[in-house]
Amino acid sequence: xKLSSAVDPFxxxxxxxxxxxxxxxxxxxxxxxxxxxQQELLVRxxxxxxxxxxxxxxxxxxxxxxxxxxxxxxxxxxxxGGEVADxxxxxxxxxxxxxxGRESSSxxxxxxxxxxxxxxxxxxxxxxxxxxxxxxxxxxxxxxSSDERFVLGMSHGWPDDPEIPRHELYGFQLTDPxxxxxxxxxVLTGGNHPREQTGSWALHGALDFLVSDDPRAKDxxxxxxFLVYPMVxxxxxxxxxxxxxxxxxxxxxxxxNRVWNTTxxxxxxxxxxxxxxxxxxxxxxxxxDFHSAGTTFxxxxxxxxxxxxxxxMTALEPEVGPRRSDGHPGMxxxxxxxxxxxxxxxxxxxxxxxxxxxxxxxxxxxxxxxTFHDLITGTSALAAASDIxxxxxxxxxxxxxxxxxxxxxxxxERILAAGDAPVHRTLEAVYELYWAVNDYRVAVNLTxxxxxxxxxxxxxxxxxxxxxxxxxxxxxxxxxDGLTELLANPAADHxxxxxxxxxxxxxxxxxxxxxxxxxxxxxxxxxxxxPSEGFRQLHQNGVRRRRDRLVELVETPGAKTEDIxxxxxxxxxxxxxxxxxxxxGTSSPVCPVQIARVPAALELREQSDWKDGLLVNVxxxxxxxxxxxxxTLSFDGDGGxxxxxxxxxxxxxxxxxxxxxxxxxxxxxxNTGSSGNRDTDARFYTQLTGSEGGLRTAIGDSxxxxxxxxxxxxxxxxxxxxxxxxxxxYVDGDxxxxxxxxxxxxxxxxxxxxxxxxxxxxxxxxxxxxxxxxSIARSQTDIHRNRYRALDGTEEGLIAYxxxxxxxxxxxxxLTGKGxxxxxxxxxxQARAVPGYRISQPIALAEGMEVAKVVLSWETAGEDNNGxxxxxxxxxxxxxxxxxxxEWHAVANGKSLEFPKKGAKLSGSYLWxxxxxxxxxxxxxxxxxSLTVKIE
Numbered sequence: 001x002k003l004s005s006a007v008d009p010f011x012x013x014x015x016x017x018x019x020x021x022x023x024x025x026x027x028x029x030x031x032x033x034x035x036x037x038q039q040e041l042l043v044r045x046x047x048x049x050x051x052x053x054x055x056x057x058x059x060x061x062x063x064x065x066x067x068x069x070x071x072x073x074x075x076x077x078x079x080x081g082g083e084v085a086d087x088x089x090x091x092x093x094x095x096x097x098x099x100x101g102r103e104s105s106s107x108x109x110x111x112x113x114x115x116x117x118x119x120x121x122x123x124x125x126x127x128x129x130x131x132x133x134x135x136x137x138x139x140x141x142x143x144x145s146s147d148e149r150f151v152l153g154m155s156h157g158w159p160d161d162p163e164i165p166r167h168e169l170y171g172f173q174l175t176d177p178x179x180x181x182x183x184x185x186x187v188l189t190g191g192n193h194p195r196e197q198t199g200s201w202a203l204h205g206a207l208d209f210l211v212s213d214d215p216r217a218k219d220x221x222x223x224x225x226f227l228v229y230p231m232v233x234x235x236x237x238x239x240x241x242x243x244x245x246x247x248x249x250x251x252x253x254x255x256x257n258r259v260w261n262t263t264x265x266x267x268x269x270x271x272x273x274x275x276x277x278x279x280x281x282x283x284x285x286x287x288x289d290f291h292s293a294g295t296t297f298x299x300x301x302x303x304x305x306x307x308x309x310x311x312x313m314t315a316l317e318p319e320v321g322p323r324r325s326d327g328h329p330g331m332x333x334x335x336x337x338x339x340x341x342x343x344x345x346x347x348x349x350x351x352x353x354x355x356x357x358x359x360x361x362x363x364x365x366x367x368x369x370x371t372f373h374d375l376i377t378g379t380s381a382l383a384a385a386s387d388i389x390x391x392x393x394x395x396x397x398x399x400x401x402x403x404x405x406x407x408x409x410x411x412x413e414r415i416l417a418a419g420d421a422p423v424h425r426t427l428e429a430v431y432e433l434y435w436a437v438n439d440y441r442v443a444v445n446l447t448x449x450x451x452x453x454x455x456x457x458x459x460x461x462x463x464x465x466x467x468x469x470x471x472x473x474x475x476x477x478x479x480x481d482g483l484t485e486l487l488a489n490p491a492a493d494h495x496x497x498x499x500x501x502x503x504x505x506x507x508x509x510x511x512x513x514x515x516x517x518x519x520x521x522x523x524x525x526x527x528x529x530x531p532s533e534g535f536r537q538l539h540q541n542g543v544r545r546r547r548d549r550l551v552e553l554v555e556t557p558g559a560k561t562e563d564i565x566x567x568x569x570x571x572x573x574x575x576x577x578x579x580x581x582x583x584x585g586t587s588s589p590v591c592p593v594q595i596a597r598v599p600a601a602l603e604l605r606e607q608s609d610w611k612d613g614l615l616v617n618v619x620x621x622x623x624x625x626x627x628x629x630x631x632t633l634s635f636d637g638d639g640g641x642x643x644x645x646x647x648x649x650x651x652x653x654x655x656x657x658x659x660x661x662x663x664x665x666x667x668x669x670x671n672t673g674s675s676g677n678r679d680t681d682a683r684f685y686t687q688l689t690g691s692e693g694g695l696r697t698a699i700g701d702s703x704x705x706x707x708x709x710x711x712x713x714x715x716x717x718x719x720x721x722x723x724x725x726x727x728x729x730y731v732d733g734d735x736x737x738x739x740x741x742x743x744x745x746x747x748x749x750x751x752x753x754x755x756x757x758x759x760x761x762x763x764x765x766x767x768x769x770x771x772x773x774x775s776i777a778r779s780q781t782d783i784h785r786n787r788y789r790a791l792d793g794t795e796e797g798l799i800a801y802x803x804x805x806x807x808x809x810x811x812x813x814x815l816t817g818k819g820x821x822x823x824x825x826x827x828x829x830q831a832r833a834v835p836g837y838r839i840s841q842p843i844a845l846a847e848g849m850e851v852a853k854v855v856l857s858w859e860t861a862g863e864d865n866n867g868x869x870x871x872x873x874x875x876x877x878x879x880x881x882x883x884x885x886x887e888w889h890a891v892a893n894g895k896s897l898e899f900p901k902k903g904a905k906l907s908g909s910y911l912w913x914x915x916x917x918x919x920x921x922x923x924x925x926x927x928x929x930s931l932t933v934k935i936e
Contacts, residue, residue, distance in 0.1 A: 045094060048110045051133055055115040055359055057085035060092050060108075071095045087113050087120040087358075089129060119358025122200035124167055124238050127191075127231045130204065131170050137211050139176055139221050145275035146171045153271040155235045158246035167234035169268065171275050174210050174228060176221040184224040184423050185280060186372065187287040187342070189332060192257040193243045194236035196292030198352035198361045203230060203290045205362025206369045216373045223376050223423045227279050232256075232272050232332075242671065254670035254690045257289075258328050260335040273335075277342070286346045287336040288368060293351035294680065294701035295743070296364065299325040299333070300348055306441075308381065308434040309346055313371040315380040320364060323741065325349075354680065376426060378412050381433045385409045388440055396490050397497065398443035401436065408433045439494070446497045450487060453501060454480050457508050468521070469514035471557040476511060479504045510561040516781050517554050517568045521547055523785075524575065535587035535614035535839060538884050539578045545883065546571045572785045576733075580788035585616040592844040592881045592910060595935060598851060604840050604913065604931040617836025618917055624861060624927040627833035627869070627917050631807030633824070637672060637765025640826030641755035642812055645819060646773070646800045648677055648684035649747035653722075653799075658774040659684070660719035660783065665712050665766040668693045673764050674757025675771070681746035685757035686720070697737070698758065699727050700744035706737035712766075713920040715834055717787045723777035733784030752820075754802070754812075755827060767832060773800040793817060833869075833919040833926070842881055842910040843933060849907040853896040855934045856913065861927035869926035872916040875899070877909045885912050 046061045048054070059082065064070045072079040073093045084090055089111055097103035109129060113119055131150050134140045146152040150172040157166035175183065190203040210217055210226060220226075231237060233256045236245035243255045247266055253259060259269055286309070300310055300322040310322040327334045333349050335341040350368060352361045374380050385405045394402065412429040415421045457480060461473045483500045486492050524547045532540045550567045553559050581587070588611070593602060610620035619628045635641070646652070665673055668691050676685020676698070683698040693709035697720055706729035709716055719730040722744055729737040754771060755764040776797035793801050793815030801815045802822060807829055814820035845851060860871055875897060876885025889899035900906060913933065917926045 045092070045106075045108060048092060048108055050108050051110065053111040053113060055113055057083040058110070058112060059083050062094055064096065067098065069097050069099060071097075084112055087117070089123075089126050113358045115357055115359045117357055118355055119197055119201045119361060121240055122191075122197050122204070122237070124231060124234045127170065127200075127234070127237075128168070130207070131172070131230065134172065134174075134207070134211065137174075140172055140174050140211065141177065143171050143173050143227060143275070143279040145278045152275045155271075156245075156247040156267045157235060160246070162239060162246075164235050164238055164246060167238065169229075169234065169271055169275075170231065171227070171229045171272075171279060173225055173279070174207070174221065175225040176218075179222040181422055182424055184286070184372070184376070184427070185227070185284045186224055187227045187229075187276060187280065187284050187336065187344075188290070189229045189232050189287070190290040191231035191233050191237055192289060192332065193255075193291060194233060194240050194245070195242065196354070198292045198354060198356045198358070199290035199350065200231075201358040201361035202350060202352045202365035202368070205365030207365075208362065209366040209369050216370060219376075220369065220373055224372060227276070227284070229272060229276065233268065235268065252691045255328075257291075257332060258330040260332045261330045261338070261340065280342055282342065284336065284342045284344045286372075287333060287342065287344050287348070289332050289347075289349050290365075291349055291351050292354050294353065294683070294703065296320050296351065296353040296356055297323045298348045298350045299323055299327065301326050301337075304346065304348065306438050307346060308375055308431055309348065309371060311384065311434060311437075312374040312380040313368065315383070316367045316370055316374065317364060320367070322348075323351075375430055376423060378416060378426070378430045378433070381430050381437065382409060382412065384437045385433055388437065395444065395447040395487065397447050397487050397492055398440050399490050400493075401440040401443050404436045405433070405440070408436050442494055443497075446494065446501065447487060450483055450497060450501050450504075453504055453508070454483060457504060457511075460508065460511060464511070464515060466511070466515055466518060468518055468551060469511075469554040469559070472507070472511045472514055476504070476507050479507050506561065510564065513561055513564045513568060514554050516779075517550050517564055517571075520568055520571050520575070520781065520785070521551060524571070527578070533587075534589045536581055536585065538590065538614075538882065539574075539581050541882055542884050543571070543574045543578050546574045568781070569784070572733075572781055575785045576788050579786065579790075581614065581616060583788070583790045585614055587614045588612050588841075590841065590881055592842045594844050594846065595849070596846045598849060598935050600935045602843065602933045602935075604933065610838070613841050614839040615836070616838070617834055618838050618915075621925065621927065624929040625838055625915060625917070627836050627919055627926050629831035629833055631805050632767050632769065632830055632832035632834075633804050633812070633827050634767055634830045634832065635755040635764040635827045637666070637763045638826075639763060640828070641753050641763065642802075642804075642822040642824050642827060643751055643753045644800070644802070644812075644814070644822035646752040646814070647748045647750075648752050648773070649682045650745050651747060653684075653744070653773075654775060655724050655744065656722065656775070656777040658719060658721045658776065658778040658783075659772070660717065660774075660778075660787070661768055661771040662715055662717050663764075663766060663768045664715045665693075665709070665764075667712055667765050668709070669765070671762045673766065674762040675752075675754045675764065675768065676757045677748045677752055678750035678758055679746070679748045680758075682744065682748045683758075684748065684752070686718070687757045687762050695729075695731075697727065697729050697739075700742045702727075702739060702742045704737075704739065706739075707731050714918065719778070719783045719787075721777050721783075728780075730780060730783050733780065733787060735780060752800070754804070754822065769804040771800075771802045771804065772798060775799045791815070833917075835916070835918045837914055837916040839884075840913045840915070840931075842878070842912050843935075844881065845907050845909050845911060845935070847908040851906040852936050854906070854911065855894065855896050855936075856891045856931070857894045857934075858915075858931040859929045861925070861929055869920045870918045871926065871928055872918070873931070874914040874916065876912050876914070877906070878912065879909065881910055888914055 044063050046063060048058050048060045062070050062072050074084060075091055089109060092108045093105060095103055095105040142148055142150055150170050151168045152171045153169045155167040155169060158164035188203060190200050210220060233245055236256060244253060245256060259266060263270060297320060302324055304310060305322050305324055314321045333347040336344045337347045352364060388402060389405055412433050415426055415429050457476050461476045483504055486497060486500050524543055528540060528544055550571050553563060553567050610625045617628050618625055668688055670690050671687055673688035674685060683700055683703060685698045687696050688694060689696045689705050694705040695707045695709055696703055697706040699722055717732050721728045725742055727739045727742050728735060754768060756762060774797045791801060798816055800820045802812050804812055806812060810824040812822040856873055858873060873891045874888040875891050876888045878885050891897060915928055919926060
């Protein structure tokens with residue numbers, strides 16, 4: 001069988017087979033004499049070599065002369081002479097005896113990996129073995145914080161179930177000890193997250209290259225010192241679960257890479273922070289922290305996206321580019337780049353795709369190290385400069401930046417030709433040339449961005465049906481003319497052009513907000529003529545009043561963007577409230593309570609036993625105002641779910657879609673609260689992360705914490721929009737997060753499931769309703785305006801819709817008619833309340849009354865803020881009984897109203913009282929027993 005080893009093995013401490021046999025021979029001489037020793041020399045193992053990596057099955061073969069017997073074992077089991085095909089680190093042990101009680105043993109360890117499949121778990125045993133092998137390399141030595149075995153301390157371990165032993169923490173340095181002068185300092189770390197294996201294989205490949213005989217590796221050992229900490233979370237890797245370890249989980253911390261900026265909290269983090277600061281002297285030039293993700297790339301801060309390292313790496317690996325992420329402040333990358341950490345000017349997080357093979361992962365690790373060689377030799381910088389200097393017909397705006405390149409290029413070439421410059425001086429020249437190249441590229445990109453924006457703005461102005469704000473077309477035309485003139489000016493700089501681009505973009509934004517405003521105005525006309533009465537008519541009047549204000553605003557030339565935006569949002573909120581009242585409220589005719597003199601007191605519960613006024617999801621209960629119960633599906637957090645017939649994938653959703661739903665969580669816990677599918681190719685799920693309300697959005701090839709929910713027991717409306725690679729996450733209609741360059745491809749092999757997401761165990765503990773999936777990217781306006789609106793299933797673009805309000809049975813129905821019904825398992829129907837409110841009849845304060853203060857007080861049932869929920873009382877003023885207040889103000893129980901301005905005239909006004917009831921998890925009902933208004 002032909003053996004292949006695509007990666008040079010580590011130079012290692014453990015002997016090669018020939019040396020092992022020699023040692024066994026020497027032992028035999030002492031014990032058995034020359035004859036046995038001569039026979040021992042003839043025993044050999046063929047087919048495998050110590051420390052090698054094989055990308056196909058191997059067949060170890062023991063060759064032994066007559067007179068000797070041999071016992072071979074593979075991974076502590078008897079070896080039958082067959083192929084070794086399983087991926088992983090294998091231990092082959094050979095014991096030879098002469099039948100007289102004399103024997104000797106030797107061991108060979110080697111890797112077998114599938115070149116096409118993801119690598120096996122990179123265990124703590126593999127780490128230990130590789131560290132032992134590296135210990136014999138002349139260029140690998142202990143650091144200031146580690147001993148001769150490269151051990152810098154011990155992990156915490158865990159005595160409980162599951163019992164986890166303490167593990168050695170490793171740190172070592174890799175450099176040519178003979179080479180003199182200041183060197184580049186690079187910190188390499190791995191193993192932060194237990195389940196991320198490909199990152200560890202990439203670090204393996206990086207180290208494999210650095211200790212090889214490749215001339216470029218020899219150069220790097222002369223020019224740089226690599227400080228390596230290969231497994232910073234061994235306890236977590238030992239159990240290969242989640243992103244943390246037992247010590248942290250005991251403190252309800254779910255991510256090992258979020259606490260590097262803490263001290264005295266977690267023992268392993270403390271040990272590594274102390275060691276790394278000691279070994280580096282508190283500063284470093286670069287840090288790379290190896291991880292795994294949905295695709296292969298490397299995270300970088302916004303300022304690092306165009307860095308020399310990013311350009312050099314992309315030149316070597318065009319498909320492995322930077323992705324912007326400023327990151328959590330507790331990440332090791334952020335810690336290393338901070339003054340409290342290592343003051344590193346450059347930090348990156350290589351992310352290797354979870355489906356990447358170990359072979360490819362190691363190749364990328366090698367490329368990351370070659371990137372440093374590229375930087376120090378200026379290869380990519382010189383090539384990029386040469387490419388620019390040979391271009392013709394480039395934009396005038398970029399010419400002044402191109403003029404700097406020849407001098408900088410020649411300066412770097414002189415330094416490299418001399419060959420005696422310190423590495424940092426060489427890098428300084430490389431960086432200067434790279435930043436000049438970047439300046440030119442920015443100029444070209446700004447020109448392209450400006451051209452595309454001008455074309456888009458021109459098309460927008462020409463094709464838009466904008467009528468009320470037609471004056472905006474002229475404003476856009478003027479701005480296009482100004483930007484065109486600036487681009488033709490060679491003396492213009494980045495800031496000048498950027499400022500003009502932003503001004504034009506602002507005009508485009510104003511134009512689009514005006515379009516949105518006119519669309520809202522048009523939408524309102526579809527229901528303003530609906531027959532209505534009582535409090536519902538008040539809401540209809542409110543919508544009309546806000547529409548008229550918006551019409552007046554957009555018709556005014558020069559109206560500010562922010563004013564248009566805010567007025568549109570007020571109208572959208574008014575529309576959303578109208579839909580809620582229309583679908584879920586019951587209202588009485590408006591009959592103001594007349595107050596002609598002071599002092600006066602009014603008991604609002606006497607208004608027809610609470611039934612008078614507007615009731616939305618509340619009702620008159622026994623002895624007070626209570627939340628109305630409605631059929632709700634309850635999920636227990638332990639297996640309850642609804643499996644539907646819908647499969648979210650590229651064929652069913654395309655490259656534009658929206659998923660929206662309401663959810664209420666009983667508790668926040670890591671990897672829970674899920675809904676969606678179980679695939680990694682076409683990710684389509686959400687779940688919680690941590691115990692602080694982090695909401696993780698997982699779409700396509702990416703997943704991240706996109707929002708933080710404030711409290712348990714509260715209903716949240718959540719919408720996720722995918723729009724040709726951009727993902728926007730909304731909570732209660734507000735945009736919380738935007739991600740770009742997300743790829744959504746592939747077909748889901750698992751169905752869309754409500755209450756269970758990516759894997760078993762990620763169950764929803766709480767309630768959910770109104771799951772809607774659209775084949776269109778819905779706008780924020782649509783989401784905000786229609787979150788309370790009940791659909792009938794025939795709406796354009798709606799491809800799956802489950803109200804989850806059946807109230808009985810084990811089936812939930814897809815109301816689109818497309819047959820994507822769901823089957824309930826474990827979840828149960830309960831009569832549960834959603835938030836509601838009551839607006840009491842207005843109190844008419846007669847004209848001419850002198851009102852000094854107004855005090856509201858109320859009583860609720862039970863103790864501890866009602867036991868079963870919360871009550872909020874709000875008040876507002878209007879000038880007529882036909883209009884609700886424009887603003888509502890929270891009121892303190894038993895305190896005078898604070899919202900009217902001091903000395904304001906209340907007489908002739910209408911005072912409105914709103915009682916909001918919110919459920920909590922207790923079974924106790926939310927009850928308002930009384931509400932009294934005192935006017936003095």
